[in-house]
Structures are given as structure tokens and as C-alpha cells.
Amino acid sequence: MSEWPIHWAHPERAFVLGVWLLVFLGLVWLERRGDDALDRLVGPALRARLVVQPSRWRRGVRLALVGLAGLAMGAALLQPQWGLRHVAAPRVGAEIMIAIDVSRSMLADDARPSRLERAKAEVSDLLSYLGDDQVGLIAFAGRATVLSPMTPDKSFLRLALDGAGPHSVSRGGTRLAEPILRAVAG
Incomplete structure (x- = not known):
């Protein structure tokens, strides 16, 4: 050149x-x-x-x-x-880690049917927009647990999401720092 x-x-x-x-x-x-x-x-x-x-x-x-x-x-x-040349580059998908609160307070029914079910529905809707992006799922309360590592498989993510609940973590409460650290760690 x-x-x-x-x-x-x-x-x-x-x-x-x-x-x-x-x-x-x-x-x-x-x-x-x-x-x-x-x-x-x-x-x-x-x-x-x-x-x-x-x-x-x-x-x-x-x-x-x-x-x-x-x-x-x-x-x-x-x-x-x-100046700059426009070069076609392959699309690089995003890596998104979703943390969902599964503490007992999420079972309150002030949002129908419950806060937890409403959050699951929102995450499920989000998954349909993400295309080939890598997505992972973390459930947290007092502790954080990785329910799904990064994957493009949305059906597996929906399966892991459906199984998320207060029983998914070993300790109650709501500690937000731990899922953030887990998400950053991958």
C-alpha cells in the first residue's frame, strides 16, 4: 500500500x-x-x-x-x-451478563403475578432482542450463583431463567456487590 x-x-x-x-x-x-x-x-x-x-x-x-x-x-x-477508510468488519456480538434478584422480597405480589415473575418476563423479552450476542445469567440474594455462563443459546437461558427462584441461592438477603463482581469476572 x-x-x-x-x-x-x-x-x-x-x-x-x-x-x-x-x-x-x-x-x-x-x-x-x-x-x-x-x-x-x-x-x-x-x-x-x-x-x-x-x-x-x-x-x-x-x-x-x-x-x-x-x-x-x-x-x-x-x-x-x-483519512479513514471504511472497511467491512464482521459483527462482534456483545457479552451481556444479566443478574436477577431472587431474594424472598421478590415474591411480593405488588407487581402481578410477583416481582420475580415480572423480572423473569422482562429478561425473557430482552433475550428475544439480543440476536447472536453472548448472554449469561446470575441469580443473587445473599450470595450470587451463576445459573448460565456466557452462551448464545437463548433456549438454554430461558430454561435457566424459568428455574430461578429463592431456592437458587444458598443465603437470603440482598447483596448487590457479589453479582457485579461475578459478572465482571465472567
Whole structure:
């Protein structure tokens, strides 16, 4: 790969610059030929009275600007690009560890049918949106227990989720630090 920071999206169109060079040289030739033909037709004194022409300097600037404009259009056809390149990369799935509180307080029925069942339903809905992502499940109360390690198998996760309850952990209470540490550890 070249070290030059610019690359061209369509280098196959470079022939347009060669065509433009020929057209530009033709314009220069016609400009000079027109002056010579006019000089042959009339003398310099009569020419000054018949034709008002800009100075040679102005005509040179005009030709240079036309040449630069054609060069810029040719370069635009090549579509110069620099900076970041967009490269198609394989999708890397996320790794998500879900911690669900299975303490006895989650059995309260202030949310129908219970807080625990409501949380399980929400996690189950979330699983349907995750695609090929790696997902794990931790149940926690006084202690944290990994019910499912990271896996793309959503049916196994739903099975582990259905079995989650206060009996899934050995100690009651609600300690949030332990499931966070387990989730970070993997």
C-alpha cells in the first residue's frame, strides 16, 4: 500500500486527464492561430482599431484558469479520498451478563403475578432482542450463583431463567456487590 495519504476511488478514469490535456493544448493552439490569422488579414494599426482584445497577460490568465478548472474536474472524476477508510468488519456480538434478584422480597405480589415473575418476563423479552450476542445469567440474594455462563443459546437461558427462584441461592438477603463482581469476572 502506498504511503501517500490520498487514494483514488476510481483510478480507471485517469484517461480523462489525458483527454483534457489534449483539449487544453488544442485551445492554446487555436488561441495562437487566431492571433496569427488576424495579423495576416489586417495590419497591426488597423487591428487595434477593429478589434478590442485583452492583453496577452489577461488571455494567458484566462487560459490558465480554464486549464486548472478542467484539471480540477478531472481530479473530481477520480474521486480523491483520504483519512479513514471504511472497511467491512464482521459483527462482534456483545457479552451481556444479566443478574436477577431472587431474594424472598421478590415474591411480593405488588407487581402481578410477583416481582420475580415480572423480572423473569422482562429478561425473557430482552433475550428475544439480543440476536447472536453472548448472554449469561446470575441469580443473587445473599450470595450470587451463576445459573448460565456466557452462551448464545437463548433456549438454554430461558430454561435457566424459568428455574430461578429463592431456592437458587444458598443465603437470603440482598447483596448487590457479589453479582457485579461475578459478572465482571465472567
